[in-house]
Amino acid sequence: MKKLAIIATICIAILAMAAPHAAGQGCAMCYQNAAASGAKGQEALRHGIMILLIPALALFGGIVAAIYRRDNFSQ
Amino acid sequence: MSGNWMSSTALTTESAEPGIPQRVYPTGMILTLGAILMFFMALFSAWVVRKGLSTSPLEAPISLPWRLLSLNTALLFASSGALEASRRFLRAGDTAKFRIWWCAATILGVAFLVGQFEAWRELEGQGIYFASNPDASFFFLFTGAHALHLIGGIAGLLIIALKPLRQLTRNTATRIAAIYWHFLTLIWASIFLLLIFAK
Numbered sequence: 001m002k003k004l005a006i007i008a009t010i011c012i013a014i015l016a017m018a019a020p021h022a023a024g025q026g027c028a029m030c031y032q033n034a035a036a037s038g039a040k041g042q043e044a045l046r047h048g049i050m051i052l053l054i055p056a057l058a059l060f061g062g063i064v065a066a067i068y069r070r071d072n073f074s075q
Numbered sequence: 076m077s078g079n080w081m082s083s084t085a086l087t088t089e090s091a092e093p094g095i096p097q098r099v100y101p102t103g104m105i106l107t108l109g110a111i112l113m114f115f116m117a118l119f120s121a122w123v124v125r126k127g128l129s130t131s132p133l134e135a136p137i138s139l140p141w142r143l144l145s146l147n148t149a150l151l152f153a154s155s156g157a158l159e160a161s162r163r164f165l166r167a168g169d170t171a172k173f174r175i176w177w178c179a180a181t182i183l184g185v186a187f188l189v190g191q192f193e194a195w196r197e198l199e200g201q202g203i204y205f206a207s208n209p210d211a212s213f214f215f216l217f218t219g220a221h222a223l224h225l226i227g228g229i230a231g232l233l234i235i236a237l238k239p240l241r242q243l244t245r246n247t248a249t250r251i252a253a254i255y256w257h258f259l260t261l262i263w264a265s266i267f268l269l270l271i272f273a274k
Contacts, residue, residue, distance in 0.1 A: 037127075037128055040127055041127050041128045043127060044123055044124050044126065044127015044128060045124055045127065047123050047124075047127070048120040048121070048123050048124035048127075049120075051116055051119050051120040051123060052116055052117065052120045055112055055113065055116050056113065056116075059109045059112070059113070063109075
């Protein structure tokens with residue numbers, strides 16, 4: 001449990017350090033295309049990203065939870 | 076296990092080759108479903124973005140054969156229900172009813188596929204083809220991808236019904252088939268709801 005907490009803290013710290021780079025990603029052409037697509041287009045892009053993000057995060061969380069539960073069960 | 080496992084003698088004995096634990100198979104199936112879910116989510120996402128970026132009046136929504144699609148949806152839900160009833164009879168040890176309901180689920184699945192094909196033909200009758208319009212392309216893509224997965228599911232149901240199983244017990248085999256089948260029913264329900272909301 002303690003080991004898992006340490007690993008999780010390190011992962012969060014690495015992700016936090018990488019955040020400015022994440023915000024600065026994307027090529028200039030993609031950025032301009034998205035900016036020129038209008039309010040409706042930008043909303044559609046946001047929805048599209050959320051549709052991809054939510055199930056992926058749910059699957060990832062589910063797998064981690066299943067591993068954690070199995071690990072505790074076997075101990 | 077030898078011979079057709081749907082036969083009464085085969086069903087009365089629970090046997091699988093030792094080695095692989097039975098719980099591995101449902102876990103493998105659930106992980107596979109994760110990959111299939113992401114495939115359909117990628118299609119949904121692409122469709123939502125494409126609709127949002129659409130500005131041309133030529134890209135107006137197409138009129139779908141709603142009555143036929145509703146009937147197909149009912150057939151697929153009935154198929155899922157029949158599969159669950161079949162598993163219940165298996166657990167109760169009633170092999171005759173188990174066989175009847177398993178076959179009914181398979182036939183209803185085939186009827187759904189025939190219905191989807193008929194929906195395609197209706198659209199083609201209206202002059203709507205894959206490349207006619209982005210909405211038409213996505214409709215053919217959604218239904219085609221789902222139908223291909225369903226054909227795999229029907230093959231699975233038939234294999235479980237007709238072939239002898241070596242590494243799986245009958246309970247595991249019917250369980251993973253049911254997980255896959257119910258998942259495809261839910262995917263179709265999502266596609267159907269999405270099509271309704273996008274009308």
